[in-house]
Amino acid sequence: MNQNLAKQKEYWDREVGEFDSIYSHGKSKFDNWIDVTFRWDMYARFEYTLKHAEPIAGQSFLDVGCGTGRYALELARRGASRVVGIDIAEKMIEVCSRRSREERLDDRCSFLQSDLLQYLAAAKFDVVIGIGLFDYIGEPLPVFTKMRQVVTDRAIISLPRFWTWRAPVRKVRLALRGCDVFFYTKERIAPLLKQAGFSHYEIEQVGQLYCVTAFV
């Protein structure tokens, strides 16, 4: 594992509970208010992904950087035929595996600690998702390319926008916690998708993010 990945893994293994509480609203009243007010686009990208993943029932999904499984498990609940979640952080994978067993989704869901670039897919997936992933990827082209290689229909991804007030705040806040974070312009995203081999794509601005659906 290279140095950047090792740093990411360490950071995310530490942040599991804090990260998941953005979804569960399990923080103090004030911190929940901060999330809903300043991180509303995290909830909006969840809706974007589920909408653009339709028809979900019967399709297979790879969730790259699955975190605590909020997306992967929801796809399984909505009838996906097979969902694989991968993440470099083992503590994230432990949470996903436990939740999928508790909900008896483990016949269709599996979770694996892996970096995408090292992951060997036994079969291709209809859809690959990478939500909140590219924020932490310093060299995105190999990741876009691998996503294209493992998918037969489309990729759904989110990327944090470069020209926002939040970008410098996050850069400094996460650097102090030992985590590198990266930002993207629209002009940078388009050639990356083309070079990775996607034929066409749509980019939607959602708050301080871009949400992208790229087609094979």
Ligand SMILES: C[S@@+](CC[C@H](N)C(=O)[O-])C[C@H]1O[C@@H](n2cnc3c(N)ncnc32)[C@H](O)[C@@H]1O
């Ligand atoms: C912000 S979390 C997003 C989790 C989830 N997708 C969500 O939106 O709820 C980013 C996750 O990406 C994982 N990650 C970062 N780089 C990765 C890589 N190269 N391969 C797999 N997972 C990675 C981190 O460990 C972390 O759990």
